[in-house]
Amino acid sequence: QVQLVESGGGLVQAGGSLRLSCAASGRTFSRYAMAWFRQAPGKERKFVAATSVSGGITYYADSMKGRFTISRDNAKNTVYLQMNSLKPEDTAVYYCAASPKPYGSSVPYDYDYWGQGTQVTVSS
Numbered sequence: 779q780v781q782l783v784e785s786g787g788g789l790v791q792a793g794g795s796l797r798l799s800c801a802a803s804g805r806t807f808s809r810y811a812m813a814w815f816r817q818a819p820g821k822e823r824k825f826v827a828a829t830s831v832s833g834g835i836t837y838y839a840d841s842m843k844g845r846f847t848i849s850r851d852n853a854k855n856t857v858y859l860q861m862n863s864l865k866p867e868d869t870a871v872y873y874c875a876a877s878p879k880p881y882g883s884s885v886p887y888d889y890d891y892w893g894q895g896t897q898v899t900v901s902s
Contacts, residue, residue, distance in 0.1 A: 780804050780876050780891040787872060787896030790864055794900070798859040800874030800893055808832075811882030812850055812857040813889060816870035816898075826872070827859060828882035835881055864900045871895040 786798040798814070813828035827838045827848035836848050847860040857874055875889035882888070 780806065780810060782874050782876060782891055782893035784872065784874050784893040784896040787898045789899045789901065792864060792866055792900055792902050794864050795860070795862045796864065796898060798861070798872055798874075798896060798898075800857045800859075802855045802857070802876065804855075807855040807876075808852040809878070810876035810891075811879055812848075813875050813877065813882050813884075814848060814857075814859045814872055815875060815886060816868075816872045817895075818870040823873070823886055825884035825886075828877075828884065829857065830881045837884075839884070861898070864898075866900045866902045869898060869900050871897050 781803040782800050784800045811830050814826040815823050816826050817823040825839050829836045829848045829850050833850045845863045850857040873895045874893045876891040877889045
């Protein structure tokens with residue numbers, strides 16, 4: 779069992795930056811690939827970024843490449859999402875998720891555990 783708690787969301791102007799954190803409980807954090815997804819009002823949940831169990835492999839949705847960076851610290855049981863050059867269309871609730879697949883995936887179905895989400899609002 780893994781419990782995930784996100785933090786770091788908030789209101790930011792376009793062009794600004796935010797760093798999201800996701801703290802995991804339990805001693806098995808390093809066995810899970812981690813990812814961030816986001817969901818805007820009235821829209822389906824979409825993949826943002828993922829990292830493998832070791833953090834050595836990361837990948838991103840095309841629209842986030844070059845602006846977002848996912849990282850993890852297994853000693854702290856925490857995964858991060860650094861978001862730069864934010865745009866109004868990045869406004870959404872951001873969720874972290876844990877997958878037993880070593881490299882994760884971009885598909886929500888592959889993730890067993892989810893946090894409660896943190897709101898990110900980007901004003902124009």
